[in-house]
Amino acid sequence: MALSDADVQKQIKHMMAFIDQEANEKAEEIDAKAEEEFNIEKGRLVQQQRVKIMEYYEKKEKNLELQKKIQNSNLLNQARLRVLKAREDHVESLLEEARMRLGTVTKDTIKYSKLLEGLITQGLFQLLESVVVIQTRRQDTALVESVLPQCIEAYKKETKKSVDVSVDKENFWTIMSDISGGVVLLAQRGKIRVENTLESRLELISKQMLPEIREALFGINPNRKFSD
Missing domain, CATH: 3.30.2320.30 (ATP synthase, E subunit, C-terminal)
Known part of the structure; x- marks a missing residue:
């Protein structure tokens, strides 16, 4: 039995609607998957940058601590040298006083x-x-x-x-x-x-x-x- 033009048009519309629905569902599936991959990649990049920032500030903190130790060591050495210099100056002043008193020996x-x-x-x-x-x-x-x-x-x-x-x-x-x-x-x-x-x-x-x-x-x- 031959189909009328109206039946053909109806079947064509039905097929087009089916294809359109499948296309929409496929598009939604692709969008969802893309969104998921985007979120995963975004999370990975954020975590990567967070680790880099933490490593940067940790390294900077270690450098500051090292500089602080070096500065404290230098200050301590300078203080020790000043103490040693003061002691040597005191000893030398006593010896100089002894030299000045040598003249009294001959009296x-x-x-x-x-x-x-x-x-x-x-x-x-x-x-x-x-x-x-x-x-x-x-x-x-x-x-x-x-x-x-x-x-x-x-x-x-x-x-x-x-x-x-x-x-x-x-x-x-x-x-x-x-x-x-x-x-x-x-x-x-x-x-x-x-x-x-x-x-x-x-x-x-x-x-x-x-x-x-x-x-x-x-x-x-x-x-x-x-x-x-």
Whole structure:
């Protein structure tokens, strides 16, 4: 039975409506899936950026903490250096005061003559030479000559050797105003020299006793492993 034009048009419309409905449903399905994928990707990007931001500020916080530690360490070192400098300045001022007081040693003739005797005798033992020349201050010449016999006798007694000792009366320390007293012993025409001035003895003693001086002034250093 042949279909009329009206039936054909009706079937065509029915098919078109079916196709249109399927297309709409497919479009809605694609949109839903696209929306889901979009939300997933957006969440992933947001989380990724959040992690990056957290890592950035965590790194920045660590850098700030490191800079703070470095700054504190530098400040602590500077403070320690200032303390050490102040202590060394104090020790040096005490030694300078001791140097200034050396001149008072020579005022007591009896004590100074005993000191000269010891300095000369020690110098003779250091040199162990047969001919020795002594230089001293002009005002100490007579005092040095007065103790020479005892010095020579002590040297001969211990070494069983003779020694010719003379005082240089041409080269006095007139231009050496910083010398407070003591003697310089020369041998081998000045090639060998032993300085036993008051200043040199103070310098030697201060170096040897520097740890004890520091300990007496500032107490025992808990960080120091050795005493020198």
